[in-house]
Amino acid sequence: MRLELTGFAPDLDPETPGILADCNAIIPTTQGLAAANSLVASGLPALAATPTAAYVAELLDGTKRTFAATGTDIYESSGGAWVSRSRAGNYSGTERQRFAVFGNVVLNVNRTEVIGAASPGGAFADIATAPTAKIICTASGFVMALNVSGGAFGDQPDGWWCSAIRDHTSWTPAAAT
Known part of the structure; x- marks a missing residue:
């Protein structure tokens, strides 16, 4: 009997013929x-403590920065x-760190402290006008913060905000940016 392998399908019943519900050391192509x-x-x-997140950032010149985060x-x-x-004062969030590259x-x-930014070779520093967020991504010249809270942003677990175009430091809503 020949079994046709249909692929990785972790959401299906593991008894489904031809699927891989769990795997190690393989990637989809x-x-x-x-x-x-x-x-x-x-x-x-x-x-010094158990890592809760890791990230490899590729900068515009092709160099890479490798980060590992603990709770603090x-x-x-x-x-x-x-x-x-x-950042100065470290971190106190119970959520794990998430990262993105913008240029x-x-x-x-981490949804506890405001968005932080680190220039090449530098440490993270708070962006004063930014919200706290659980998820961050970059798209089309904007930084998007999802599941935001804090300050003028209020608690918006289903909400999102974005920075001014091509400016990760500006979070004041304006039609021009």
């Missing part, structure tokens, strides 16, 4: 499934060590 890259030891020391800090891999890139700036959110 336009041709089907392929082997994922092998794991490689980073050579970095352990973080954000670290960047630099020279074989973890360097703190946390050469890396942004972070």
